[in-house]
Amino acid sequence: xxxTIKIRRYDxxxxxxxxxxxxxxxxxxxxxxxxDALIKIREEMDGTLTLRxxxxxxxxxxCAMRINGHAGLACKTALALVVDENNAITVEPAGVxxxxxxxxxxxxxFWDKIRAVEPYLQPAGAEPEGEYIASNESMLHLSGVTACxxxxxxxxxxxxxxxxxxxxxxxxLAKAYRFTADPRDGNREGVSRERLRNLxxxxxMWDCTRCxxxxxxxxxxxxxxxxxxxxxxxxxxxxxxxNNGARHTNAFTESVGHSGRLxxxxxxxxxxxxxxxxxxxxxxxxxxxxxLTHGKMPPIRHKNVENVxxxxxxxxxxxxxxxxxxxxxxxxxx
Amino acid sequence: xxxxxxxxxxxxxxxxxxxPAAKLICERIGIELEEIPGWTCTGAGVMQEKNLLFADTLNxxxxxxxxxxxxxxxxxxxxxxxxxxxxxxxMTRDPxxxxxxxxHLADEGLEYQGTAQPKHLLWILIEDIGLDKxxxxxxxxxxxxxxxxxxxxxxxxxxxxxxxxEHPERQTSLETLIETLxxxxxxxxxxxxxCGFPILTINEKNSMAxxxxxxxxxxDLGADAMVTPxxxxxxxxxxxxxxxxxxxKRKVDLPILDMPQAIGLAMGIDPKDLGLQKHIMNxxxxxxxxxxxx
Numbered sequence: 001x002x003x004t005i006k007i008r009r010y011d012x013x014x015x016x017x018x019x020x021x022x023x024x025x026x027x028x029x030x031x032x033x034x035x036d037a038l039i040k041i042r043e044e045m046d047g048t049l050t051l052r053x054x055x056x057x058x059x060x061x062x063c064a065m066r067i068n069g070h071a072g073l074a075c076k077t078a079l080a081l082v083v084d085e086n087n088a089i090t091v092e093p094a095g096v097x098x099x100x101x102x103x104x105x106x107x108x109x110f111w112d113k114i115r116a117v118e119p120y121l122q123p124a125g126a127e128p129e130g131e132y133i134a135s136n137e138s139m140l141h142l143s144g145v146t147a148c149x150x151x152x153x154x155x156x157x158x159x160x161x162x163x164x165x166x167x168x169x170x171x172x173l174a175k176a177y178r179f180t181a182d183p184r185d186g187n188r189e190g191v192s193r194e195r196l197r198n199l200x201x202x203x204x205m206w207d208c209t210r211c212x213x214x215x216x217x218x219x220x221x222x223x224x225x226x227x228x229x230x231x232x233x234x235x236x237x238x239x240x241x242x243n244n245g246a247r248h249t250n251a252f253t254e255s256v257g258h259s260g261r262l263x264x265x266x267x268x269x270x271x272x273x274x275x276x277x278x279x280x281x282x283x284x285x286x287x288x289x290x291x292l293t294h295g296k297m298p299p300i301r302h303k304n305v306e307n308v309x310x311x312x313x314x315x316x317x318x319x320x321x322x323x324x325x326x327x328x329x330x331x332x333x334x
Numbered sequence: 335x336x337x338x339x340x341x342x343x344x345x346x347x348x349x350x351x352x353x354p355a356a357k358l359i360c361e362r363i364g365i366e367l368e369e370i371p372g373w374t375c376t377g378a379g380v381m382q383e384k385n386l387l388f389a390d391t392l393n394x395x396x397x398x399x400x401x402x403x404x405x406x407x408x409x410x411x412x413x414x415x416x417x418x419x420x421x422x423x424x425m426t427r428d429p430x431x432x433x434x435x436x437x438h439l440a441d442e443g444l445e446y447q448g449t450a451q452p453k454h455l456l457w458i459l460i461e462d463i464g465l466d467k468x469x470x471x472x473x474x475x476x477x478x479x480x481x482x483x484x485x486x487x488x489x490x491x492x493x494x495x496x497x498x499x500e501h502p503e504r505q506t507s508l509e510t511l512i513e514t515l516x517x518x519x520x521x522x523x524x525x526x527x528x529c530g531f532p533i534l535t536i537n538e539k540n541s542m543a544x545x546x547x548x549x550x551x552x553x554d555l556g557a558d559a560m561v562t563p564x565x566x567x568x569x570x571x572x573x574x575x576x577x578x579x580x581x582x583k584r585k586v587d588l589p590i591l592d593m594p595q596a597i598g599l600a601m602g603i604d605p606k607d608l609g610l611q612k613h614i615m616n617x618x619x620x621x622x623x624x625x626x627x628x
Contacts, residue, residue: 069523159487159528163543207537209544210379211528212416212491229383236384244536252380256392260374262343271535283538287573291348295612296573298347306372310442311392317438318388 001030003079004088005037007049009102019099021090028079034091035063035074038103051103058219061151065103066092071153071217094156096165109165110152113172117199121179124186138183145178145227147220154214154224166203170214170224173205177227180234196235205231206245247271250322257315257323260305264298335462338400339367340418340452342411342565343375348573349565349592351609356410356455356594358608362471362601363463367408370399376417378566379488379532387435393421394435395442397450407452410594412564416488418452420495454489456507456563456593465514473602475516479624481596482520482552482560483508486567490526511593512561515600520557524548529567534574545570545578549588559620563593573614589617599626 003026010019024041035053042049051074052062058076067077068090082089097105123132154170155161161169168176176199179185179192186192199205205228214224236246251270255263272280291297305311315323345352360367373396375381377389396418400407409415425432426448436445453461459468485508489496498504509519530544549571552560562568572590579586590613591599598608605626610617 159544160533160540162527163547164537164540167540202537207533207540209487209528209530209532210383211487211532213487213528216491216493232383233385248535249380249384252378253384253388256375256377256381257388260372262347262375262378264343264347268535287577290576290614291573294614296348296350296614305374307442308372310372310395311374313441314388314391314395314438318391319385322385 001032001080002027002087003037003083004086005034005041006088006090007038007041007102008090008092009049010093010099011048012101030080032079033075034067034077034079034082034089037079038074038091049103050101059149061149064094064151064153064156064219066090066094066156071095071156073151073153073219076219094152096155096158096161097152105152107152110150110155110171113155113169114150114175116168117172117176117179118195119175119179121182121185123184132184134183142178142181145174145181145222148174148178148222149220151219153217153219154222157213157217159209159211159213160207164203164207167207168199168204170208170228173199173208173231174222174224174227177231177234180231193238196231196238197240199231200235200240200243200246205235206243244271244273247273253319253322255302256311257319258304258308258312259302260308260311261302263302265300265302335364336366336368336405337408337458338403338405339369340373340396340400340407340409340411340414341369342409342414344413344565344569345410348569351612352410352565352568352592352594355592355598355608358603359594359597359601360455362603363459363467365408365458365463368403368405370396370403370407373399376414376421378413379417382417390421390424390431391435391438393418394425394432394446395439395444397422397452398439398444398446400450401447402444407450408455408458409452410455410563411566412454412486412489412562413566415452415454416491416496418450419497420492422450422452423495454563456489456511457501457504460503460507460510461501465510468511468514468597472515472600474600474624474626476512476596476600476624477516479517479620480520480556480558481512481515481517481591482522482555482557483512483525484529484548484552484560484562484564484567484571484590485526486562486564487526487528489563508561508563508593511597515596517596517600520552520555522548522551522555522557524551529564529570531566531570534570539581541570542574542578542581545574546582546586549575549578549586549590550582550584553586553588557588558623559589559591559596559617561591561593561596565592568592575615587615587619589613589615589620591617599624 005024009022028037054060054062056075063074093099093103094105160167208228248271374392381389512519530541534541595608605621
């Protein structure tokens with residue numbers, strides 16, 4: 001198979017450093033991976049091409065890079081499946097992290113975030129006589145997340161990190177979940193609660209936009225975003241609800257549970273803690289005014305769906321704590 | 335063709351221009367819409383982080399009602415599309431889970447058989463109706479208009495939930511539609527990134543940074559307008575563009591169209607009937623260029 005590999009290159013020692021595209025025409029077997037082609041280029045065409053790789057079997061996590069604009073492992077990506085109609089692909093370094101040279105990026109940002117979540121077991125209480133025992137059942141759901149090989153593909157494509165490098169990001173948050181959900185870690189008291197408290201702060205779990213980029217990018221099925229959603233559930237359950245993220249998810253569920261649909265007028269107000277949050281209310285004012293003058297305001301009177309009693313019955317049954325005994329009567333959403 | 339219509343909350347709330355615009359173009363194309371009686375919110379991914387079972391049960395309830403109608407589901411909201419597809423996968427690949435959900439639905443005499451295949455109007459136009467039909471109805475081609483596609487997240491990821499492998503054409507559906515309408519596609523990096531809407535009340539600065547990044551990128555590539563199949567993206571990219579531009583300390587002024595509005599314009603429908611005046615960003619430079627309005 002004759003393919004064209006278009007590589008985004010960068011040489012910090014060049015007279016005028018800056019990234020540029022370079023094309024390589026290379027002939028590889030039909031079943032070649034992207035990494036096979038890159039290695040062939042390095043060995044036969046340009047020895048200065050810089051990239052990281054080691055195992056060639058999607059185990060070591062060294063060769064994450066952007067292929068056709070999206071992060072993945074070069075060794076796990078079959079060329080034939082990603083070439084365009086001209087048998088060409090683009091290869092770029094992973095996003096978010098600083099490029100050192102060509103396809104090699106500086107992982108400092110990645111490791112800083114992993115270290116920030118204290119990625120080690122912190123059991124509570126007295127030490128047992130032997131080892132810490134965890135049942136098979138209690139660990140099964142963690143098998144997906146422990147498959148993480150720290151390749152950085154999720155961090156590369158994270159839509160939040162792209163605009164805000166202070167966000168903890170998908171890899172570290174998934175790693176945090178691996179401990180908050182481990183029955184040996186603090187047992188929901190002390191340590192785990194402390195973890196959830198810290199992760200509920202700014203730059204933590206609530207800053208994720210649920211864009212699914214990390215789920216798509218992860219080569220090992222860790223589904224970091226799903227773990228972040230599970231962290232949110234844990235945090236709300238543990239009572240860390242004094243933040244806009246937790247208020248938003250509770251208010252959203254209440255709105256739908258009571259009326260069947262979303263009350264778009266009241267949701268943002270409840271998310272910021274009510275009309276008494278003067279700062280937030282003032283910041284909404286210009287947007288609200290523009291919406292009002294363009295006839296874009298959601299209805300003032302939020303209507304219930306027909307046969308809403310059926311929705312409320314499900315709400316009572318499936319989320320009794322949030323539904324409360326007064327559902328349908330003193331509903332916060334009227 | 336007739337469909338069980340799932341409009342979604344936003345098309346009847348904060349994006350009141352979308353619902354009538356979609357109805358208008360469906361009528362012209364010959365798509366008959368019968369709204370699912372008493373449909374509920376899909377949860378938009380938000381309820382899913384609080385109580386997945388409750389959210390999935392509400393989606394199953396909508397699906398069961400559509401099954402009773404004997405019609406395939408049509409939605410005009412990408413977020414609804416993504417959330418429904420994900421919920422549907424969870425239920426249909428796990429019979430025990432579906433049985434648990436059906437147990438809760440039984441109180442109301444409903445049962446979800448697992449046959450629903452919810453589809454966005456964008457996909458329906460390409461896969462069910464065929465773009466030839468749309469081409470036939472284009473009386474005012476958007477010639478000379480440079481249009482940037484904005485997919486957002488839910489209609490492109492995760493690919494497994496959206497059956498992208500079986501339907502690779504879905505990944506370029508918006509570009510295909512733009513070309514069918516006679517406009518020129520402005521390809522840009524941000525087209526499948528997040529618009530920032532889900533974190534609007536949580537981290538407004540980041541949300542505005544996303545709006546600013548995508549709209550200014552398209553604008554700098556010469557876009558006259560951006561078009562999106564997602565009303566939530568529209569809310570943020572249009573409604574919050576002034577705020578985002580202020581944060582970026584620059585002018586952007588990019589009109590954002592709901593997908594049915596772009597189709598309606600090409601079909602020669604009056605911009606007013608499509609609700610273009612309801613947008614926060616002025617659409618007049620676009621309609622003037624198009625000759626739809628002086």
